[in-house]
Amino acid sequence: MANGTNKLALISSRGTLDWAYPPFILSTAAAAMGWEVGIFFTFYGLPLLKKDLTATVSPLGNPAMPMKMPFGSEGFQNFNWPIPNVLMANIPGFENVATGLMKKTFKNKGVATVNELRDVAVDLGVKLIGCQMTMDVFGFKKEEFIDEAEVGGAAMFLEYASDANVSLFI
């Protein structure tokens, strides 16, 4: 606990649309409760800092991911469409379809977009740290990230997290 305020330190390591939600939902909720919040974006989480945020979702390797239809009757919408991996792997553009369906379903249900949640996080003063090592490895430049993003390494994050009440690796 830092100065009597609760503190949340997150590591965001996955950048697909589904995995982009948890860090932004948790960070905005915590900040809304007056907590101090920081997110360290590393490996595949790093693109979530890009100005042009284009997270997609792949059902490939997500065997538990239900496919929901964003249209039709309630029964139709609530049906879990079993999509075998072997099928997805062989249909070009399936990832685009899955991403479109997930975005539409989320929108219909009243979930904010990842872009909106990131804007809220910035607005609430959530500290956003990009991993320098990942930037070097994958060839990201700081100019590609939103202005609010900082850059740091493992030691910087660990020092930040050292007095956090809640630390999660996502």
Add this chain to the structure above:
Amino acid sequence: METVTKKLDCSGLLCPMPVVKTSKAIKEMAVGETLEMVATDAGSMPDMQAWARQTKHELLEATENSGKFRFVIKKTH
């Protein structure tokens, strides 16, 4: 019924937006004023209670009426 200073409609919004919007609205109000927030998200009931405990603002009312949740919060600091 108590006097409500400000009203906020979070109907149709899911987690974490009711909490986020409530927090923003409270920040713009003066100490002692009350905010009425309505939501349809069933998660807003436990979330608003946790939010009030964490922020130390006073949750005067937290009720449900056929899928509509109503909260009255007093800004305490």
